[in-house]
Each structure stands twice: as C-alpha cells, then as structure tokens.
Amino acid sequence: MTQQYDTDVLVIGTGPAGATLGLALATYGVKVQLFTQFNWLANSPRAHITNQRAMEVLRDLGVEEQVKEIATPWHEMGESLITTSLVGEEIARMSAWGTGDERYGDYLKGSPCPLVDLIQPKMEALLVKNAGERGAIFNFNTEYLSHQQDEHGVTARFLNKITQTEFSLRAKYLVGMDGARSKVVEQLGLPLEGVMSRAGTVYVTFKADLSRHVQHRPAILQWIVNPEAGFGDIGMGLLRAISPWNEWIMGWGFDISQGEPQVTTEQVQARLDAFVGEHVPDLQIEKISYWYVNQTYATQYSQGRVFCGGDAVHRHPPSSGLGSNTCMQDAFNLAWKLAYAVKGWAKPELLDSYSDERAPVGKQIVARANQSRFDYKYLKDVFGFDQGVKTQAQMLERIFAETEQAAQVRQQLYAALEVKHHEFNAQGVELNQRYESNAVLAEASPEVFTRDVELYLQATTRPGAKIPHTWLVDAKGRKQSTLDITGKGRFTLITGLSGWAWREAAEQLSLEYLDVIQVGTRDYRDVYATWQAKAEIEDNGAILVRPDGYVAWRMQQPNQNTQHVSVLKQVFAQLNLNV
Template sequence: MSIDKEENSTHQSHVVDQTSRMETRNGVAQYLPDIDTDVFIVGAGVTGLTVAALLAAAGVRAYTIAKHSGTAPSPRAHVTNQRTMEVFRDMGIEEAVRQVSTPLPLLGNGVICTSLTGLELGRYSCYGAGPHQLSDFAQASPSEMVNSPQHVLEQVLLTHAREKGAKINFSHELVGIEQSESGVVGKVRERQTGARYTVRAKYAIGADGGRSLVAERFGFGFEGQPGLMNMLTSWLEADVTEYTAYRPSCIYMIAQPGNAFWVGSGTLVAVKPYTEWLLNRQYNSEAEIDTSDDAVIAYARKTLGIPNLKIKVKDTSRWQVNNVYATENCRGRIFLAGDAAHRHPPASGLGSNTCVQDAYNLAWKLALVVSNKADSSLLESYNQERQPIAKQIVGHAIQTLYNFAKVPEALGFQQGQSIEEGYKSLEDLFSDVPGAEQRRTLLREAIDLQNRRSNALGLHLGQRYTDSSAIVDDGTPFPEHRRDPVLNYEPTTHPGAYLPHAWIEVKTRRMSTLDILEHGHFGLIIGIGGDPFINAAEAVGHELGVKLPVYKLGYRCPYDDVLGEWHAARGELGDQGALLVRPDRHIAWRTTSRPDDPEDALRRALRHVLGLDLRREQQLE
C-alpha cells in the first residue's frame, strides 16, 4: 500500500486476531516474559506478513507484532502485478491469491468519463487485455496480473505465514527500540491489557508503514515531498453493472467540469465487479469535508451520475498522498521495507507489489546470515539493490499523476469554471469547429500517456540490480533497451537481472523456467555442454553448506527447451555456460562459456555473493 492514513476507518469489517496473550493481576497490567528471537518484525501488513512467511519457511526464528487489531480493514491496495504473482507462485500461494482476486485482463479497460452515465471521454486497453498486448504480457511471465484487494490478500498471507509456523501478534505496539553491535532490543506493549515485554533479536525489520516508528527512532533520512494532496476514500456497495460490465475496468477515472484536481472528480476502483467499489477523491485541506454516510452517498451519486443509486457505505477514511523514499534502507541491524521505506501515490499500483518484492529480497539474505552460511555483509546488498528501486518507483508513480492531470487540461477544464463553461468546452472538443481536431489530438496524446500507468510491463518485470555486492559482474554492460523500458520488458541473463521466463517441458509436464528452482535456495542452470558443473556444484555446495541443485536446460535435456523459448531468451549464454541464480531469482553470476576450472569459478562466485571472502579477510586481520 502506498497511502498514509490520517485517521482510523469509521467502519470495521476486518479479521480481528484473537491470540494476543493477556496477563493482569488485580486489574493491574503485568510484565510478560521476554522474547528471544533472530528477527523482530514490526508491522503485519503486506510487507510484514510476507517476510514473516518467508522467514518461517526458511526455518528462521522470527517474531512479528502489529499495533492494529487485525488485518487491513478495507481494500486499499489492489493491483497485483505479474512479478508479485511470481513471488506468490514460488511461495506456493498463487492459487490461493487468485481465488480471492479478479484476473485483471477481465477488467482490461482504462475508462475516462464525465460520469458512469455521462460522456465517455476516452478508453484504452490495459493489463495485457488489448490484442496488441496479449503476447507481450503472456510471453513475459507464467503468472497473470490480478485485482487483489488488500483486505483479502492480507488474510491469505496471514493464513500462510501461520501455517509455516510464523509467530504474529496483533494489538502489540512497539513503544521503544534500540540497537547495539550485538543485537536489537524492542519494548512492546499489549494494547488490550497494557502489559509490557521485551523482544531481543539479532535484526529488526521496520515494516510499520508510512508513519514508521522504526524509521523515526533510528533517524532514517527521506527525500521527496510529503503531503502532496489530501484524499478521501469510501468503500461502497453499489450495483452499477448496467454502466460498467460492457466496458469492464479496474479503474473508472471521472473528470467533470469545474474540477481540475490531479485525480479529477474521483476514481472508481473495482473491489468486486460490479457491486463493490472504492471511490477516491481529492479534497482541499483548507476546507472542512463531511465524511458522514449521507454526505458520502450524495457525493457518490453526483459523481457517478446516478441520482437514485442504492449505496451502502462500508468504510470511509482520509489519507495523504506522499512522494517520499528513504535515502537508505538499512542502518546497522535495522532494515526498512515496504511503505516504511517508500511512500508514493497509488497511481500505477506499485505500492503493495514493491512491499512484497522488498520482503522477497531481504528474507533469504537474513536466513543465510542468521544460519552463519553467509557473512553479515550480504545484508548490505539489500540497501544497494532495493533503495534505487524505491527511488525509481516513487518517481514513476508521481509522474503518472502529472500525466493524468493532462487529461482535464486537454478537455479544457479549469478550477472554478462554471458547469456550463466546462460542458461547452466538451461540446466544442467533439465537434467540427476550428481547432477541435488539434484539441482531440492533444486528448489522444494525454490518454496514451495513461499506458504508463496501467501497462508498465517493463517497470514491473525489468528491475535490474546494477551495483550490488551480491552480484558478480561479468565485465559486460547490460544490453541496451531496444524499446521503451517502462512499457516493454526485455529479458536478459546478464548478472543482476531477473531470470527470464520460458516454457519448457519436464517429463511431459509443461513448466516455466521459474518453476524449476527450489524455493529458498540457489540454483545452477547449465546447458548441453555443462556436465562438468554438476560435480562442481556438489563439491562447492557441500563445502559452503549451501544447497545448490543443478538444472540442465536445453534442447532434449532433462529440462527440455521444446519450444526454443529458452534459447531465444538466454542471450549470450552458450551451451557450455552456466547461470548461478539466487533464491530471489535474480542472476548472481554468469559464465557464457565453460571455464577451465568450473569448480574454482563457481566457488569464487558463490563465496563472493555470500560475502565469505570479506569474512576471511577480516579473520586474517
């Protein structure tokens, strides 16, 4: 999620946790037993639940708290992109997420209109639903984008985390935290009873959202602009099937005369097509806003253009749009992840996706470090890799807001103009009066810009780690982008890139190259001439105590490239080369041909990634 809530919701419909420990004596709160663990996770939203599940699956002792009484009380974030679905696929919960979601191609229109019953101003295809997009999205990933409202997504994550053995306590609030050279000490209060206890851990993760206490206590620096605009979100039950089903969309962007806000008069976001919605609207912070159900219903009817629409208000909340990212994602033993590290507009749907991907990057590194299979310097790569991504996605999200502001500008809408003036401008726009054709060209250009909001395939899948101690550079540059890198994904096997997806066959079963990798472990991909790497991987894995399975991938290999898709995606990698793939599926090392001593080359690469050479240097000193 990428919004910073200003106040609690006025309605409650979330799952409340019932496992919080309570201990009082004569009505006086007592101190509870201290907790000793490896990783202390503060926050149990999308970020905290994901990292808790991943650490539990890896056998890491972790303890998670959240001050809230349960999972998210309202939909909030909703767009879940293909990269995040790939993470869920690896975690074994992709189908569970799909069961509570709507496939986004089924909502594959971007609709801009004056109201649901008014004039449609523009429409474009998105989320891979358009004929010209089908192949790009399908070829890029084995997973499909879905609309997964946060209140149901978090329930899936919570169930999975607890099934893996994660310890998660809601209504437990962090009241103080310190770190030393040897560890982290957190002070926690049970909100229901006032009882207090101490958590001692080796590391701590601040996954506590846009007003992160962890970030504040440790003085993390931030860049950007907070409080860009004030927003009101209403969660509504309203059957508008008649006005939406023929042009199914995840978001209906409503632009009306007299309103030149960045988000127009509001955005209608599908929660459950076509009967449950979020209505987002911007408001002037200098004016009072009525958040009563009656006021919300009146505004919704006016904005949607349906005067007698039957509406039930399930939740209303105020929040602010921010344009902020942390200048560093770790300080000593403290890590920031998710909204605690990057706070940006929800436009382009990058919030919860980046939260999951932060967790996916950090969890395996912590697992190796706490098990003493990697040096603690490996953890520095989390900041090296994810902080530039945070900066990138924050900048992209704010740009998409500016891009939408061009729509009312092209329509001739201005703040303070009369309704009559605004509709006269529209009448002229869609007529044959002098200059109208040029204005329609400007409108078309403004609508085309919305593709960068809803069709940013390259941004979603093309993340590259270019300056990381957990990547072994092979001395070659990343391939130059041939097309727009925001809209188009161009797979590569260059170190630092994500492993390309390709459909292959394994004993008559179709699989993705992403599916063959074992969850939570490194993998070595070789080709037809890579047999010497098999014994090398066994020896190096045994020596370093790291599981390192080998996958022979190519024409008529055990992992059979029957369609030639892997051959097309692997780029410079030859049949005698090899790829060392990290647990988060980013490529750690590549040799395009077979080295003279495969075992030594592989050993050097894996030791570099794990930071073991640095540990040896420190021991020698």
C-alpha cells in the first residue's frame, strides 16, 4: 500500500533548534514544515553567545557571514568586569571567550570561525528567513496538540489559533523542539533526570544610554558586587549589553522559598542607579521577568519515528553560554540522518545514533552550566557578604588593605578567577565532544587526553571526534579550511596523493552521497604542512568524514593486501548506509 504524506518532516518549535533543523533539512532538499503557537519568534534577548562549534554549523549551512554582519564581533566580547558599579572601583577583570592573550591562539588554531554575540531574536529571524528561502514552510499561530505514530509515519494534530479549527498532517518523521515545557517530550514519556526551578533570577530588559559610563572599560558582561545582589549561586548583580550601549539586561537572584517577588518600576530604577553608581535618566523598562534555574536532562531523545532536541531535552541556566549553541548542534546532528533516511541513502537504524550521540552531550552541558553557577561561591567567599561584610567599602578594605590578611584574600580572588576559566574560556567543552554510536566505527584503544579536557581542544581524527581544522590552499591559491571541503550534507573520504586506490574504489562504488578529497593534488595542497601534522594517518591512509563534520571511520595505513572496494563496502554497511 502506497503511503500518502503531507511532508517529509514535521518540526514543532521555531527556536534555535527547530529553525536550524528547518534550515538544514531544506538545504538538503527535504520537505519540512515547522510549527509554533506564537505569532512570531523569541520576544526577549535570551541566548546571545554563539560559540565556535555553533558558528561552524552556520558556516556549513552557508549563513555564517550573514550572522557576522549583524552580531557583536569576537574582539568586542572579551572583557568581563567585576566592579562595585559601572563608575565604581574595579575588583577584577576576566578575558573571556578566548580573547585574552593566553588563549587567543588556541581559539584561532581550533576553528576557522570566531565567536560572536547575537541575541536570540535576531538569530532566529536569520535562520527562519534562510530556511524559508530554501523551501521550509513555517506555520505561526498554530498549536501542536498530539501525535500518533505507526510503522510508516506520524500523524500530528494541530490547532489554528486564529480560526480555532483543528487539522491533521502526516509525515515520515516528527521532531519536538518545543522548549522546556515540551508537549512532545511529555507525550512520549521520555525519561528526565535532575531538578527544575532550583533557583530564581529577576531579569529586567531596559533601554538607557550608558555609553559614557562604560567607554573607559567596555564589556558585554558587567558583574556588580553589591550587598543587595549578594543572594543566590552567583552572588553578584549583572548588567549585560544587548546592543552596546543602549539596550541592556539587568539581573539579580531572589530567594524562591519566599515566592516570586513583585518588582516595581521604582525598585528597578533604584537598583539600576546602584549598579551604575549614579542616577540614570530616561530609563525605559521593556520587560520585568522572573527566570528559574533548571538542572534537568533527558536520557533518551527519541522513540520510534519521533525525535526531540534543544531545550526540550536539556534544561539549564545560561552560564557557560551553552544553551542555543547545543540546540543548534542537536539539529545539525539529526538533520543529515533524517535526510539520508528520507532519501533512502541509509537504513532507519542510522537514526538510533542521534539519541546515543546527543544525550550524553546534553547531560554534560547541563552539569557544566550549573557547575559554572556553583563555582561563583569562591568569589562570594572573597567578597565576604556572608561573613559579616555589610558595605562595599568594607568589602574593598577586606580585599585591598595593606595587610597579610588581605593578601590572603587576594590569593583567594586569584584562585577564584582561575576556576572561572572553566566557564569563560572552556574551548574544550565546546569542541571536544565525542560520539559513540552505530554511526561511528570506534577504535579499540581509548583516547588519552593530555590537557584539561574542558579548557583545551584536543584535535584528532579518531572516529567520533570532529575533523581537525587546518588551512589548505586550493587551485586558485585561496585558503580553505578542512571544514570547508567536508560536510554540506555529504560524506567525504580524505586521503593523500598515495591514496589513489581509495579514490578509484569510491569511483567504482559511485555513491550519490560520497565525495573524495586527495590532499596534495592541485585542488588542495597542504602548503603549511599542518594537515600532515594533524591527520594522524599515512599518506595512503583514509579518513571518512560524516556530513556533520565528525569522523566516522579511518584506516591509518592500509597494507598490500587491502581490498579498498571491499573495505569501503563493509564500512558503509556497518554505518547503516546503503551501498
């Protein structure tokens, strides 16, 4: 019996996860429809840090330059200040996101993509625009109600909130990327671990020209040490620049055991004046909201033909800037697998790898984001507000007095700042993700990390790791990253000049989804001699890179008896790909 489908994939949610999935699927030529119960996209700044791995995803999907055009650039993101107020005394300064002298080179070597700062409403709009231009269909004011799945597809019910009429659509697959209150996760009964709403924060979005207060030390994040803001994990107030230096978020913690505070405009004005250090005229309050810290993750991301991703399956605070970045990576991991299943290039079993690969990452980033908040306790100990210090003046005396006791407090301060590198300069957290699944042919020997796995990237071509970035030069003399010559929805077999037998084997198989790159030919030359240092294979070896840039398999050095065609057939079969 021939199945009738309205589309290939239905996506619930148009946030960073859903919009990225829609963009990727449309790019790969898959029919996709996306749904949101709202009449537009994110209505508050929310996420803003876009890390290197997320930028690599955007680069692969062809929108990186568009993002950079409207974002705060990397070099303007770095300074995070700890002060008594915007005009008050500076206690410490952190060089964040790899912009400091000690880490700048690591970030340049690790990726062709710089970080940027772009608020979620602008990022979502850019993703939706490009996805729509490539064929994705968006349905606003449309509420997802429920679904039923069978062995051939999924039928989902929706409510048109304008006409108040219900309708159904049938697709091959359904994806729930509908946020922390996910209906899809609830209906699937996916297992969740952790706690919700363990702490609370007041967020005030406002407009005020604070440029003259920050021009001497500009920073996207300004941490204010204030006795009144000393509550909670962080124990400091926050001023975050949305659009420097006229749009801001002000935040501080509150005691959830006392209920949700009802903050007035007069209280906002008074607190802002305290955070700035003088009266701020012409304050325009956009929104006062109450935000809760979650520490919850799903241990399984799918059931049958229904998949979940983004905040629906990992719920955590914004510390470490991992939220939207991980959401986009969930989508990028899932998109090519759905595309291959839809096109008949892979067996349905390939889709099992999505949950196996991304669920451990979700657990990891929930732990890291919450730990980043817990780690502020070391700074709180320095300030001493929990130890009898009542005023900012007493706090400054405690730290900067010319006494042995103050010297010991300063040593505490330096140690506390060192800990915070695991939040603000954690390139390893962002780029060291490793996958284990049926879409990776793992090697028997365990990987040994030689440096702090959270702070430092360890680039490798081991299966399950992301292909290392380095620069090659093409036939026209242009620099091309190894990330630029792989991906784009296709598998890539990389070998050297001596690996001609791999090229011939691939040509004999003539697979629609496979490209071959011989590094050393006129097309791509290793003129800097950096690929040969990072490849970890001999010139006649081979590396198979997946569409998402992760290594699926490698043979470091074939022997004289290697049957290249047979080897590739066996590899693709083990990866659940159709040959």
